[in-house]
Amino acid sequence: MGIKHPSYKAAVVQAAPVWMDLEGTVAKTIGFIEEAAKEGAKLIAFPETWVPGYPWHIWMGSPAWGIGKGYVQRYFDNSLHYDSDLARQISKAARDNKITVVLGLSERDGGSLYIAQWFIGPDGETIAKRRKLRPTHVERTVFGEGDGSDLAVHDLSELGRLGGLCCWEHLQPLTKYAMYAQNEQVHIGAWPSFSMYEPFAHALGWETNNAVSKVYAVEGSCYVLAPCAVISQEMVDEMCDTHDKRDLVHAGGGHAMIFGPDGTPLTQKLPEAEEGLLYATIDLGAIGVAKNAADPAGHYSRPDVLRLLFNNKPAKRVEYFSLPLDTAEPVPAAE
Template sequence: MAKTVDLIAEAARGGAAIIAFPEVWIPGSPHFLWLGPVAGQVPFVGRCHANALTVDGPEPTAIRRAARSHGITVALGYSEKSYGSLHISRTVIASDGSVLLHRRKLKPTHVERALFGEVTAATSRSSTPPGAARRSPPRRARPAAQRVRPVRAGRGTPHRLPALLRPRRDFAHQLSAEANTAATQVYAIEGGSFVLMATQVISPAGIDLFATTDEQRRLLSAGGGCSRIHRPDSRMITKELDEGEEGLVHAGIDLDAIVIAKNAYDPAGHHARPDATYLVHHREPRRAVVPGDRGNLLLAGGFGRRVRCRYGRSARKRQRTGRAGCPQALRSDPGPGAAAA
């Protein structure tokens, strides 16, 4: 926590209007998930829960105070604790200390799902968390072993907070700096925006903490940092730091570059074809348990289709005998998630 507040102050002194921290900056990336069976992960799981934040807790409150005190917007990635579950969360705090955006990662990536929970669309939308204006005395969280690097830039820039785990490139290249940089450039082009890419750096001390065998050390290596800022045309506009170096990278931003980029290619505007394809994002809350009508089965398909089947007595009998098929009343109709193609 102290390091986070110090970096916010340092960025503000350097003239930055926004500072972005990587995914799960607090308490740090759970590298142990990659290094062995579940039984060996148990000692780390308790520490992850102990060091996770709650949205209305004293740590986020201290960061909001720092943002207000230094007049800087803060994009913070952290592990959020909600009851017994952990979520990969991001909160954007305005320069006056108010919360502009709070969201949870819809789908944790790969082994992240062993530690972090999925969320519904309603909890991934922009919102002000409960207690955002609450004032509490700051409390220091235990520091993470791995090193992480923030990135800063001018006001009004979208940001991407990937957690670049540092397994060997031949093990998971899609998590490498090269692959994530390429993805970030696509985000810049398709979004017509400046993109702040804040990444993590793992230190030798972090490897000593997580890797206790030769096999684990083979899977994890130091470095991995590649924080940078890309223009809407995908060009990088920051200096390139060594992958093992901690530091702030910064750039001045000319928002007119967004207009120029979108004049050539605007997927959400003149380059779109909503008559042919469009995206539906469910924003209403979904409950784990819902009441159902007796004798009716409602299946919510993953492809935006709802299938309703009314089971009569003969249909139930056919099911018991193992015969395939659904009663004559089976019908399918486009649901709210239907897409035209």
């Protein structure tokens, strides 16, 4: 008799946040958590920096323009601190609905911001907090960076071995291999939106980045949940204070997807400006079949030829220490 492998329903979010409105976006987050749970989902994944929305203004003008428009202060003030009542509301929603949540957020820690993913269990307890290893391009004007401890996969029993990356972390071959080597089974690939700088920046478009998610699934022989945000018309109207800026962005850009461990699309896409949840069944038994063909960190690897050097230790900014007190009797000086 064959072994029964865990199987469950997962959801990904395609929607626009209540941009730069922390309370509004947290309320919308809880609404999606409740909706997914009612549909029987055991896991829900949110886009990159879903709370309080991706800082699209950094692609629209100079840092001085962003400061003058008040975006820098607003974005900082509306980013989420883990030790806050609003964060506790999200944890409570996960617990009340008995669902695992992977939330994309702008994390506020002291005077710095980080592109983060927060893994919350169905008991409302934190499974893990991670930060994007290296913010991309102009993101470095806003966010700090993570370290090797953020490249981790978590064994969640019935949900499988769960990990996550943000946006163009999926274009870093060594970063991906660090995840594959931990036998990741379900991957949350969080994306912002794909409606900026079209059509002259193909690398930022949906075709390229949906393909990146698909390839991750095939390379890692894992499921890929790829939530994706939407840019609302209200966001466009607020950011585009000149005609030339309206040539840089349009409303929409939502291209959420779910891929199986052989790269098969497991759901139909929503129209790019439409909000909603996409669902798929995660059957962990399918991973063994996919890895039988190509296990990138197992039988299909050649460690005698190529190996990854991976420092997975947290990078502490400050190391605290103290010198031992000298309690011994003083030694008399020689005459």
